[in-house]
Amino acid sequence: MALSLPTHSSPTLIPLPRSPKPTFPTLRRLNYRVCVATAATPLLQVNDLRAKIVESNVEILHGVNLTVNQGEVHAVMGKNGSGKSTFAKVLVGHPDYEVTGGSVVFKGENLLEMEPEERSLAGLFMSFQSPVEIPGVSNDEFLVMAYNARRKKLGLPELGPLECFSYLMEKLQLVNMKPDFLNRNVNEGFSGGERKRNEILQLAVLGADLAILDEIDSGLDVDALRDVANAVNRILTPQNSLLMITHYRRILDLLNPTHVHVMDKGKIARTGDISMVEAIEAEGYETVSA
Numbered sequence: 586m587a588l589s590l591p592t593h594s595s596p597t598l599i600p601l602p603r604s605p606k607p608t609f610p611t612l613r614r615l616n617y618r619v620c621v622a623t624a625a626t627p628l629l630q631v632n633d634l635r636a637k638i639v640e641s642n643v644e645i646l647h648g649v650n651l652t653v654n655q656g657e658v659h660a661v662m663g664k665n666g667s668g669k670s671t672f673a674k675v676l677v678g679h680p681d682y683e684v685t686g687g688s689v690v691f692k693g694e695n696l697l698e699m700e701p702e703e704r705s706l707a708g709l710f711m712s713f714q715s716p717v718e719i720p721g722v723s724n725d726e727f728l729v730m731a732y733n734a735r736r737k738k739l740g741l742p743e744l745g746p747l748e749c750f751s752y753l754m755e756k757l758q759l760v761n762m763k764p765d766f767l768n769r770n771v772n773e774g775f776s777g778g779e780r781k782r783n784e785i786l787q788l789a790v791l792g793a794d795l796a797i798l799d800e801i802d803s804g805l806d807v808d809a810l811r812d813v814a815n816a817v818n819r820i821l822t823p824q825n826s827l828l829m830i831t832h833y834r835r836i837l838d839l840l841n842p843t844h845v846h847v848m849d850k851g852k853i854a855r856t857g858d859i860s861m862v863e864a865i866e867a868e869g870y871e872t873v874s875a
């Protein structure tokens with residue numbers, strides 16, 4: 586089902602509320618009802634997580650421990666090849682990896698027992714380092730399908746084409762994207778920066794209790810980085826959380842992480858706050874991890 590969306594670049598967009606952090610009130614209300622977790626329960630609790638590559642049997646994660654509470658922004662940094670993306674992919678259930686030990690509890694439920702799709706419907710969102718193309722599926726079809734699936738999971742009625750249109754327009758404005766992108770196939774022919782922006786559009790449309798952004802800042806020009814950071818800041822609320830993987834301070838200054846972690850050899854080697862990034866930049870990972 587393709588929505589007939591305008592292809593001109595300057596449509597009359599629905600103005601966003603002035604609030605710096607608009608949310609999805611109806612979804613949020615329902616989230617409180619269906620969410621197993623309480624304010625005292627961590628949103629995500631990772632204990633001694635170990636995982637290997639299925640094909641080669643090589644263990645990459647050697648006992649990751651991490652707790653994310655509602656409203657927190659966590660940054661994971663670390664040397665190339667230290668296991669950051671693997672950790673993120675294991676959390677969303679990527680089939681290349683097999684969990685060999687430890688536990689992951691998300692909103693009070695065993696995440697490792699859920700299929701990848703169930704994890705997504707439960708409110709876990711991941712933006713991959715290299716977002717993939719989906720040939721033959723238009724962006725609007727994909728977004729509407731995914732959003733309605735999430736609404737169904739939450740016990741909400743599916744949105745009809747007109748409601749979807751207004752909703753998507755609002756989210757497009759949030760990420761400062763032209764409506765033309767809705768009519769194009771998902772990521773097909775998109776530039777690197779456009780793909781990253783499109784990932785944030787997906788996050789804005791779907792909403793998430795925990796958004797994992799893997800190097801969302803790589804390949805973005807300064808304006809795109811600011812747009813993406815502004816959009817993420819407006820999506821964040823005291824109820825949801827962000828786990829971002831990055832190599833750069835620029836995005837950290839814009840998103841103000843509450844926690845900064847350094848991953849080393851498949852483990853979280855050190856945890857601190859934003860001030861640790863200065864030490865990393867001055868002394869490198871070896872010293873900081875040690």
Ligand SMILES: Nc1ncnc2c1ncn2[C@@H]1O[C@H](COP(=O)(O)OP(=O)(O)OP(=O)(O)O)[C@@H](O)[C@H]1O
Nearest residue numbers: 638641645663664665666667668669670671672681
């Ligand atoms: N599917 C796979 N097949 C083979 N090797 C893999 C696979 N996934 C991860 N690895 C290896 O595991 C190690 C960790 O990779 P990972 O992508 O998690 O690192 P990273 O910390 O995200 O690195 P970067 O900062 O460069 O993105 C690397 O040595 C990588 O080559």
